[in-house]
Amino acid sequence: MSTPEGGRPAHHWCGTMPVHHQMIATRPDYAIARAAIENTTFARRNARAPRRREVVTIPVVVHVVYQQEAHNVSDEQIASQITVLNQDFRAANPDVSQVPAPFRPAVADTLIEFALAGTDPAGQPTSGIVRRRTGQAQFGDDDAVKFSSRGGSDAWPADRYLNLWVCNLVPWLGYAQFPGGPAETDGVVVAYHAFGNTGTATAPFNLGRTATHEIGHWLNLRHIWGDDGDACSGDDFVADTPNAAGPNFGAPTFPSVTCGNGPNGDMFMNFMDYTDDRAMFMFTNGQSERMDAALSQVRASFVAKKVLDGMWAGVAESVMRT
Amino acid sequence: MNATAAGLPGDWVHAREEDTGGAKVYRPWGHPLPPSRWRHRIELRPDGSYVDHRLGADDRSPRARGHWTVEPGPRIRLRPDDQGEPARTLEVVAAEPGRLVLKDLP
């Protein structure tokens, strides 16, 4: 949730930011970049900057890093993940019909699509899939999978591709990097058993929603509970996701009330909660606006110039472009 | 550390499926649990240090380190090495081999 539009001066952002402790502590340039991105995001909202009407398609490179052949996910499984992304980000997923009535007006078609890259960084035709056999039995959340020198696969240029690594990730299902971080680690990582909706995808994380969630982060979305543990003080900087306590797990029954957010309770069916794949099926308009803000600045390299100009039309020069 | 600390040191992971009455059930790291997007893990080391595997905004698990002591109750007092972070107190509801039940105190 968020305070009403304009109710919070943008410069308070640093004081309310909870984590990325590690990167912020070790990389002050990252902290500065993050603050600038949030300032521009708030300023666009306050200025009622134009919303994008054209579809943006993000080229994706999938790096499959495997020691065991069983983790070498098939082309078909990769295609299934791309299909899921194109449904989820366009509100074209069949289960969007399960959104409870009070939340239906908030459902967003984000006008973002994904396609396996057809051209590699050298300009040559590609399948958009890189397969690397590794000596590493497993990977953690330390970015090793993103470097050939550490048994992984090097990122393609982050201003032209969304890098998506699939590997034997332990102990959880995925992790992301917010916009503004180093290009060589930019992208998302997903466990082979939580990727796509066929092959090695395993219930209850077998509908491709882990990648949907992680790419939400890559486009600057925060968790709907506000990343404050189980408290009610955190914020996802989005107005139409109700204030919620901590993450929801499994498949809750509507309504699930926390933080005095009755009668409708937590929006646990939002992609940015922690529910099972079959229990999450929507982004909101506020989240879509936030992703648009990312695409208008720090992710602008994915947007055609004409479209980009439209997103800034009529916005005062004082709204800084990051 | 003192005599009441018996059973407390260990590498513990939250088995939320077993939670009851506002208390959190922890099992030893490695205990078979269903896959999850995240579980809280805390290493209470015998030397009095701890590693708290927290939940990061980007789904990583940033590690917070500090020192732990046992207070009457018994309670566990966690004092982060980061001076900017507040200390926390956990009530020990039960401490059995292979099972630790904790409750957050305000």
Ligand SMILES: [Zn+2]
């Ligand atoms: Zn997340």
